[in-house]
Amino acid sequence: MDSFTHAFAIAIPLLLAGNAILVPFAVIGAVIPDIDGIFFFFPDNEPSHYIFTHGGITHSIAGAAFLSFAAFIALKFLSGISRFGQFFPEGVTLIAGFAILAGAMLHIFLDYLAYPGIPLIWPFSTEKFTLGIFPGPSLPILIASLALLSLVLTGRVGIGHYQAYMIVFLAIILIYAGIAAYANTETEGRAIPTMNPVHWITIVETDNSFAVQPYDIRHGTGGETLYRKYTNITPDELASIAMLPEVKRLYYHSYIVTAERRGGSILLRDPLREEKVFRYPLDHSSLEIPYLSPLP
Structure with missing residues (x-):
């Protein structure tokens, strides 16, 4: 998911529940796993650094929890400095820390919905896990998020817009989850989504080969390509x-x-x-x- 969607996904439920004071903390948590986008100090020409690429360790449960704790400690420290304390009128409480953690965990869950997956259980394993609903960022959700962002930036947003966004957001996830369930039921092996929700790629693995076929929800499977x-x-x-x-x-x-x-x-x-x-x-x-x- 994109950063705007991650931020809205945690901020809007808090706003609708009357917990606006926690929104800034939750948004920090929701975007902080994407800090790996600036891990330029881990040079790509060093193979052992592969886990530090985007979607790597900061997108694991342990990595996101560590980042949440670090962010909480940093904000707690800043709130005690007079120059910055004015930005924390209610202080940085333990509840604020849980809001940061909730935002980070929601980020991990939403990225778990998409290919190519994330290393959820690092440091125990670098294997990627995914529910396989989206082929990466969701274009329909991104469009909805950008539309809401434009309303926010122009000062025209209201409670009704937030409610509508959440309905659309959840509906898209449920629709794509249903399509994914159907595709996996009708095919063998792994069914991997493409940007077109009716077009999928299936992979059937045996001891000696991979059989790859396109799958169209309307017309069935296409020609098979076999890779030894x-x-x-x-x-x-x-x-x-x-x-x-x-x-x-x-x-x-x-x-x-x-x-x-x-x-x-x-x-x-x-x-x-x-x-x-x-x-x-x-x-x-x-x-x-x-x-x-x-x-x-």
């Missing part, structure tokens, strides 16, 4: 390089990964991103590394 998992290499041989940072980064960003040994090197690739079936994430869609045979 292993070419001139065995799973055991691939396992010998699985813990290399560059390999972990590729798997982290990919929908599927195929492996092929070519002479003295191994080519790993995500053909779905290379062929622009999916355009995000943009980088690190393939990797070629030297292969050294394990000692007997």
Whole structure:
């Protein structure tokens, strides 16, 4: 979801419930997980930094909780300084801290609705999880959020607009959830949404291959494309390089990964991103590394 949507999703329920005093704190929590967008001090050419990219550790439950605590401590400190204390007439109470945490957790939940997913249980695992309703940011929700933002900025917003926004917001989520449930019921494997809600991509994984098919809710599945998992290499041989940072980064960003040994090197690739079936994430869609045979 976009930052405006994250902010509105927590602010509007608080406003409608008569807790306007908590809105600034909740909004801080709602946008703070996206601080990873400025993690430029973790250079992308270092493979082990892959978890610090957008949608990485700050989008885990533990990461968001830590950021919420840090934000609460920072605001508590600032409120005790005379120059800044005027901005906190009610003080930074424990309830304000819970509002920050609520905003951050709602952010995590909303991003959990979309592909390619987020590492919810980091630091225990970097595996991405998603409910798979949206193909990334939701265009209909973004349009609704921008419309509401224009009303706010021009001073024309009222309670009725907030109520209408929440109805539209929840309705879009429920509609897309219903479409996702139907698509997954009618297909095998994983059904991945595209920007067009009636068009999906299905992936059926076996021990040796990935079968990829387009799926149209109105017309059914299309032609199948088969990708071999292993070419001139065995799973055991691939396992010998699985813990290399560059390999972990590729798997982290990919929908599927195929492996092929070519002479003295191994080519790993995500053909779905290379062929622009999916355009995000943009980088690190393939990797070629030297292969050294394990000692007997």
